[in-house]
Amino acid sequence: MPELYVPAQLEDALGFMGEHAGLALPVAGGTDVLIDLRIGRATPKWLVDLSPLEALAGLAFDGETLRIGALTRIRTIELDAEVARRAPAVVEAARVLGSVQIRTMATVGGNICHATPSAEMPPALLVHDAVATVAGPDGERSLSLSELFSGPGKTTLENSELLTAVTLRAPKERSGSCYLRQTVRWSMDLAGVGVAAAVETDGAVVTGARVALCAVAPVPLLVAEAADAVVGTELTTETAVEAAARAAAACSPITDARGTAEYRRQVVAVLVARALRIAWLRATGEWPAGVPAPINGVLSGEGA
DSSP states (O other): OEEEEOOOOOHHHHHHHHTTTTTEEEESSTTHHHHHHTSSSOOOOEEOOTTTOGOOOOEEEEEEEEEEETTTTHHHTTTTTHHHOOHHHHHHHHHHHOHHHHHOOOOOHHHTTOOOTTTTHHHHHTTTTOOOEEETTTTTEEEEGGGGGTTTEEEEEOOOOEEEEEEEOOOOSSEEEEEEEOOSSSSSSSSSSEEEEEEEEEETTEEEEEEEEEEESOOEEEEEEEEETTEEEEEEOHHHHHHHHHHHHHHHOOOOOOBBBHHHHHHHHHHHHHHHHHHHHHTTTOOOOTOOTTOOOTTTTTOO
């Protein structure tokens, strides 16, 4: 087993990571890292325990932006009423991540930086225009969250860098978002397909939209062409179907135990249409306040 280093502050962690480049692995909740160690997927000489760095945890609204510290627990996000009101996709992604026990330990930074293609949080953050703040030996830098991922299990972070926060847009009015997923089991399983959508409106007309997918490409995928299909419309059935078709065409799923590539494309199309519709209903005030979306978006009286 690797040895453990516990830094007193962020600068200590960054210095140690730089001095032990390629040999040190940061850990906070450990829900992914400990599994990787057990099966031999990760073999670091050192673990850098970030959990004492309380300054890297917490939620803070500033106008129409929300800052989420990298060490914020998934359970904290799941239970926050203001996040649920202004960025519901983020809460809906949090609530389906693992079990309550896992969510109580897991951190948003760990979920992002483990870079699992099926990770729940990235698509929900991406549709809220998330920006990553990264600390390194030369100070801080910011980049779009989509630029942080380079492949399955890989990020663009250097060995001596750490993700410290993500900042996202969370408008107070005339906006809505939604995260839906399909999987083999409804709990304690990775997403077979994950879909997030966000919509902003003027009256009933869509003035801005974003669609993001997980588990159907090597990295979390923003699909601009899908969002473009609904901008300037009142999100009719026809425009939602067109957006869904564009999203299905843009993804590159694989066949595995959770479904064939063809099946996943079909599910993408179904869930994108549903997620956009729910996001639009929230933006126009037609969705009941505080009511979460069904996990797969099937509304009462509809078929699956």
